[in-house]
Amino acid sequence: MRTRVGIVGAGPAGLMLAHLLRLAGIDSVVLERRSREYVEKRVRAGVLEHPTVELLRETGAGERLDREGLPHHGFALRFDGVDHRVDLSGLTGHPITVYGQQEVVKDLIALRLAAGEPLLFDVSDVALHDLTTDAPRITWRGADGTAQELTCDVVAGCDGFHGVARQSIPQSVLTIFERAYPFAWLGVLARTAPSADELIYTYHERGFALHSMRSPEITRLYLQVPPEEDIADWSDARIWDELSARLATRDGFTLTSGPILDKGVTPMRSFVAEPLRHGRLFLAGDAAHIVPPTGAKGMNLAIADVRLLARAVEEFVRNKDERLLDSYSADCLKRVWRAEHFSWWMTSMLHLAPDADPFDRRLQLAQLRYTAASDPARTSLAENYVGLAYERL
Incomplete structure (x- = not known):
């Protein structure tokens, strides 16, 4: 051939x-x-960045994406039991798309x-x-x-x-550049309507949690766990209890549970080969x-x-x-x-390292509070999350 x-x-x-x-x-x-x-x-x-979505559309690969994808104009940073919304579209002019x-x-x-x-x-x-x-x-x-x-x-x-x-x-x-993180994500796919309209990134004293979705009927959720965690130790009931504890808010956020379709533990790393x-x-x-x-x-x-x-x-x-x-x-x-x-x-900023002391945690909260309160900090977060335009780089 x-x-x-x-x-x-x-x-x-x-x-x-x-x-x-x-x-x-x-x-x-x-x-x-x-x-x-x-x-x-x-x-x-x-999550598809705005430049990715535009490229798929421009090349004729976005027809079903436009029908079924979920545009999101913001997401929440949740800490201290309160949501702090990052207005992606307001800060950058563009949404991301969940697909x-x-x-x-x-x-x-x-x-x-x-x-x-x-x-x-x-x-x-x-x-x-x-x-x-x-x-x-x-x-x-x-x-x-x-x-x-x-x-x-x-x-x-x-x-x-x-x-x-x-x-x-x-x-x-x-030349290999690599960093292994001292935590992993326990991810689940559940047949239940999302409990919020947008993604929620949560900093909690028990560890990070993320509320996401794949469709109006399917929710994707994550928990920070140790890298060596055995998924067999996590029953569905334990997963929902832990998610409810970490995602709780002062105003009584309710997490909708349902049948878990898939679950697994994924270690986290940064890696670049040049x-x-x-x-x-x-x-x-x-x-x-x-x-x-x-x-x-x-x-x-x-x-x-x-x-x-x-x-x-x-x-x-x-x-x-x-x-x-x-x-x-x-x-x-x-x-x-x-x-x-x-x-x-x-x-x-969002995960708790196993060896984190009270000083480390205060630094994380200081960064979160600054990011939530500062227009330039939120704009930088939004710009990177939505995706830098291809011509910018």
Whole structure:
């Protein structure tokens, strides 16, 4: 097989890159080790930045998003038992949109298959070869076990943190920046109407909690727990009791409970691998960087990456101009490190470290009170949360 761009991974990064390339008339092949059913049901992020929403709309991938997505014009910082609203639209002119990552994936898969473009699920033994040549190769076994090989001009590694793409780069070439946090999120998906119209980020003496949603019928909630926490120790009743305790307010906020459809514990880390390029291999999304979920940046960063990569590939294919390919890593990293800082800042402000003493907690409350009361501080928070315009970076 021969194609212009071989894409490893059918998450938001890989699928969006394939979509952008198709619109530019550039052929690609997408390989995914999981089944289509698994990929479309994988519960991940749910907040889309304004620039992400605009890009999906502009490229014809926003029809269902506009019908079913939930625009949010603000969110609450809850501490001292009181809500302090951050008016996103009032401060920036733009909302965010709650629309699950798996829904974006479904939309992009449907567009790809409707166009008759190659999207191969259930592949195995993926390996990358000749990355520093002009004709890199990808080998794999298909769903039927048959050995396959693809030669291309460019390989896009969009296969996540544990994928083969980054592991195919010599460790001596990469510089790794990493921070593990001393807490995790216990996340639940519940079949119940949300208890509030907007997201609630809660600082509480028992630990952080987040009230979010996926639809008018499905609520997404999170609790801060130790990284080694065993989900088996958390019955549904215990989860609802703890959420009710942490989300309580002075004016009697009521948390609506319901059947829990899914629950799990996710450790939190910050991670960046530099550079995002090795020869003709380009990393995008979680293959290159991880952020704590507090700032809702992961999927948005992945889509910002491939927006730049698609433009660079188009210049390379149409005009034999490699300048954007050469600057891809540096251009992406500007946004990546801004998002890393914002996500670290929100995480540090809202979570209780196991070794936090009363001094640390007073500092956190001082930062929260200042952020809630200061117009410039709220504006900075809102601007970063809504998403910096692409041209700004």
